[in-house]
Amino acid sequence: MKEELKILIEAQYPLIYLMTSEEERAESAISQISQKESEHRRVYIWTVTHGIVEYGQPRQTTQHNTVSPEAAIEWTIRQKEPGIYIFKDLHPFIESPPVNRWLRDAIANFKGDEKIIILMSPIQEIPIELEKDVIVLDFPLPNLKELDEVLSQQLRKAKSRRITTEVREKLLRAALGLTKDEAEKVYRKAQVKAGRLTESEVEIVLSEKKQLIRRNGILEYIEEDETxxxxxxxxxxxxxxxxxxxxxxxxxxxxxxxxxxxxxxxxxxxxxxxxxxxxxxxxxxxxxxxxxxxxxxxxxxxxxxxxxxxxxxxxxxxxxxxxxxxxxxxxxxxxxxxxxxxxxxxxxxxxxxxxxxxxxxxxxxxxxxxxxxxxxxxxxxxxxxxxxxxxxxDLPNTEERQDIFRIHLKKRRSDINRFDIEQLAKVSEGFSGAEIEQALIAAMYDAFAQDREFTQLDIIAAIKSTLPLSRTMTEQVTALRDWARQRARPASASVAEYQRLEF
Ligand SMILES: Nc1ncnc2c1ncn2[C@@H]1O[C@H](COP(=O)(O)OP(=O)(O)OP(=O)(O)O)[C@@H](O)[C@H]1O
Ligand SMILES: [Mg+2]
The missing domain is CATH 3.40.50.300 (P-loop containing nucleotide triphosphate hydrolases)
Known part of the structure; x- marks a missing residue:
């Protein structure tokens, strides 16, 4: 992906929308790309607070009067030398007609000049007028090599003992998916917690990562104990x-x-x-x-x-x-x-x-x-x-229901031989796996309330008193089945018997 950015920059793509929340990393990557060019271009950064400042220069070197986005874009057009102009967080202004127009003017103007505008922002906002001219790119999260720099720095800072390549790789992999700042934080935290960074801290790094990922609320690590x-x-x-x-x-x-x-x-x-x-x-x-x-x-x-x-x-x-x-x-x-x-x-x-x-x-x-x-x-x-x-x-067939009873009974009791599973499967025709499980739990509650062990009869009673979905929503279930049978591959080997079933 970083390769992609390099290619776009070298190919003189005039307007790039770079999606990232890691401004520093992205700026430094762009600067590196420009330095590797045969005729390296200067990199400038615009912000609404400081206007245009050359990359790496102190803020006092602001090009005056470039705080307004319009003026800043105009400034880029007036430049005679090749250059890369990064606009940070232009998105709140981009819908404004003058800004929008200036951007399009800039693109037209840059043709043949080695100038590029890069819009850098954590969110994507592109007006229709610009959609055709802009190419959107995600700036990738750090790879193992970049994380290695973060880890090495942390190890140096903490004066940790040397770690083996194997442990290093585990620590690095555990942080994949985090931004550079987050990785730094996670390594530091693990180091502080345990007083060292070794193989045993991989777990800390992982669990910190899981929390960080959950915090954004969209992705969640799932832990599933069942096989x-x-x-x-x-x-x-x-x-x-x-x-x-x-x-x-x-x-x-x-x-x-x-x-x-x-x-x-x-x-x-x-x-x-x-x-x-x-x-x-x-x-x-x-x-x-x-x-x-x-x-x-x-x-x-x-x-x-x-x-x-x-x-x-x-x-x-x-x-x-x-x-x-x-x-x-x-x-x-x-x-x-x-x-x-x-x-x-x-x-x-x-x-x-x-x-x-x-x-x-x-x-x-x-x-x-x-x-x-x-x-x-x-x-x-x-x-x-x-x-x-x-x-x-589909709904489970007789054999599958036996299977499901067996699984759920075994989860709760070790002596399941006392149950006639064939019979249970027979009376629960039309039941889903979840309904079977629920009936079993209901039976257990009944018996528990009477302070005794649950039996075959309790389960049968619970089944009889349950109205399964296939009965309450027969139409929907039938429609789904008819539809799916033609288009999807059945998950069970044998065709279910209730195709013949009439409720
Ligand atoms: N084939 C099965 N074998 C064992 N248990 C099952 C089976 N089907 C359902 N269950 C039990 O019912 C529970 C609920 O099932 P699950 O959430 O996987 O259903 P689902 O197909 O995803 O339903 P939905 O369409 O409502 O999301 C499971 O956690 C499990 O305990
Ligand atoms: Mg589900």
Whole structure:
């Protein structure tokens, strides 16, 4: 990505929108790029407080009267020498007609001159008039090499003993996904807490990172203790996942395999979609981050939602290989505040940028999305090629229900032989996994209240008194099934028996 910035600068792209909250790092990267050029260009920085100041010079060297954005842009046009002009936080002014016009004049004027304007801002705000002329670029988070500088500095400061390359790499990887400042803070904190920085502090760094990532409210590290064995049935889906356990290894690359992009799991509520997605983390040995789409939406400022999404994706990419879990995708794309029509098109724009990202991403971020209402999902999502596979999770069939009973009974009692699981599976026809679990818990409560152990009969009674979703919402469930059967791959090997079932 930094390469990309270099290419754009060298290619004389006149207007670049660089999205970042790490101004210092970005400025220094730009200055480095300019210095490596054969005829190195001067770098100037505009802020609304100081006007234009040359990079590296004290603020007293302000070019007077360049505090107003219009004057500053005009100043760049008047310059005879080549130059790179960084405008920090121009976004609040960019909609103003004179600023907008001056920018376009500048672009026209720069043709053939070695001049570039870089708009640097943490949020994206581009007026329609400029959309065609500007190229938007995300400034990437620090890579291992950059983090190494931060770590080395911290080690020097603390006069720490030397650490092995292995420990160093672990400490570095633990900080991936953080900004430079954040990494500094995390290393310092770990150092202070433990009085040293060694292998045992990797955990501190990791947990600090998890907190920092959670603080932005959009991404969250998920810890899932269950393994894939806690999921009953869904054999096909499991097989698919197990087959790809090593998909993100070097060996798979050497073998010539492409990296899996993602999967979409559609299905009836309460049948284990979220559960299986979360357990994939353990199965694949990759961290899993939940992207909360509802929180991406932010109506406070134009462009804020887009920036939220970009930042979240950027973080995920820098932590990769990683699983990005988007639960209830259908709800997410209905928008945080309303439908696509009522929020001024924000949700469709967000949706568009998400799809583009999915299409173009090269970093190993595996998207695992779940959904149950299809009519809310834009068709583009379902087109082949977006996801490697779209699975449909149906209500469990008899065998799967046995499996689910067994799993949940075993979780709570060691002597499950006293239950007739075949019978339980039979009477719970039409139940989802979640409903089976709930019936079991209800039975346990009943018996517990009477101060005795729960029995087969308690469970059957609980089942009988439950009205499953497949009965209360027969129409929706049937519609979903009919739709999915034609378009998605079944998650279970055998076709469920209730296709014949009439409620
Ligand atoms: N196939 C299953 N095997 C074992 N347990 C299950 C299964 N399906 C559901 N459960 C139980 O029900 C709980 C809820 O399931 P989960 O959240 O995965 O459903 P879901 O398909 O994501 O539903 P929704 O569409 O409502 O989000 C699980 O945590 C688990 O305890
Ligand atoms: Mg779910």
């Amino acid at each position: 894939i064995d806690a999921v009953g049935g869904l054999e096909e889906l499991k097989k698919w996942l197990v087959q790809r356990s090593n998909a993100f290894t070097e060996r798979a690359r050497e073998y010539g395999l492409p990296q899996p992009k993602g999967m979409l799991i559609l299905g009836v509520p309460g049948c284990g979609k979220s559960l299986i997605a979360k357990t994939t983390s353990r199965l694949w040995g990759l961290p899993i981050l939940r992207l909360d789409m509802g929180r991406v939406y932010d109506g406070s400022m134009v462009g804020r939602s887009e920036a939220n999404l970009r930042n979240a994706l950027k973080t995920a990419e820098s932590i990769s290989p990683v699983i990005l879990f988007i639960d209830e995708l259908d709800k997410a794309f209905a928008g945080g505040t309303g439908s696509a029509d009522s929020d001024g098109g924000t949700s469709s724009r967000i949706f568009g940028s998400f799809l583009t990202w999915m299409q173009e991403k090269t970093s190993p971020v595996f998207v695992m999305a779940t959904a149950n209402r299809l009519e809310k999902l834009p068709g583009e999502f379902l087109r082949k090629g977006r996801f490697d596979e779209i699975f449909f999770v």
